[in-house]
Amino acid sequence: MPCLASAKGPPSIGAEDVAEAVSRVLESLTRSSGVDGWTVEVVGGEARGGAAHDTAQEGLMPSHLERMRKDLELEDSAAPGVQSLDRFDHIYGVRRTAAGKVRRLDIILAPSEEFAMALVGWTGSRTYLRLLRQHAKDVGMYLNSHRLLRKIDGKARLVPDEAPPIVKGGREAWPVGWHAGRRILRQEDVFELLGVPYREPADRNCP
Incomplete structure (x- = not known):
C-alpha cells in the first residue's frame, strides 16, 4: 500500500x-x-x-x-x-x-x-509529462498517472494487462522481455511500454 x-x-x-x-x-x-x-x-x-x-x-x-x-x-x-x-x-x-x-x-x-x-506522473515536470502523453497519443495510446491504455474495437484496454502496446506505424509490439500478464512495477517499465528511453528524474526538468 x-x-x-x-x-x-x-x-x-x-x-x-x-x-x-x-x-x-x-x-x-x-x-x-x-x-x-x-x-x-x-x-x-x-x-x-x-x-x-x-x-x-x-x-x-x-x-x-x-x-x-x-x-x-x-x-x-x-x-x-x-x-x-x-x-x-x-x-x-x-x-x-x-x-x-x-x-x-x-x-x-x-x-x-x-x-x-x-x-512517473507525480515526479514531473509538467512539460516533460505533456511530451510523454503526446507521444503516447501519437502512437495510438493514452497515458495518465493511473494507467496506460489503448482502444480496440472502440473499447479501452489496459496495457500490458489486456493488450500489447502500440509502436510507431500503428502496429502492436511487445518490448523485449514483456508479455501479457507482466505487471508494471518500476518507472522504467512505463518508459519501455511507451518505447522511449528511460530518463532519471533529474533529467526530466523542462523549461
Whole structure:
C-alpha cells in the first residue's frame, strides 16, 4: 500500500527536512490506517533534484486521511491551481518541521498496481509529462498517472494487462522481455511500454 509524499519549499528544502517528512508520513500512515508495509516515495521537484515543485492532484478524502491530517498537525492548504489527470486520495497541507520551518506537504495515496505510473506522473515536470502523453497519443495510446491504455474495437484496454502496446506505424509490439500478464512495477517499465528511453528524474526538468 504505497504512498507518494511531495514536499514544497525553496529550490532545495534540505535532505534533513525531506527525511523528517518521509519518516513522519510513514509513522502516521501506519497509525491512522492500522496497516503496516507502506512505501513512501518523494516526488515532485525534490525527486528531480530540488527543482521547483510543479505537480497537482485531485481526489477523495476518506476518513483515515482526515485522521492523518490531525496526526501530522497539518494546516489546511489550497490545492494547486493546475489540476492533473489523477484521481488519487490526497492531503494538501502545511506543516512545521522540528527546526520550526514551515513546509508545504502534499500526500498522495496510490494503490500498488498503479504506484509506478503515479511515480512517473507525480515526479514531473509538467512539460516533460505533456511530451510523454503526446507521444503516447501519437502512437495510438493514452497515458495518465493511473494507467496506460489503448482502444480496440472502440473499447479501452489496459496495457500490458489486456493488450500489447502500440509502436510507431500503428502496429502492436511487445518490448523485449514483456508479455501479457507482466505487471508494471518500476518507472522504467512505463518508459519501455511507451518505447522511449528511460530518463532519471533529474533529467526530466523542462523549461
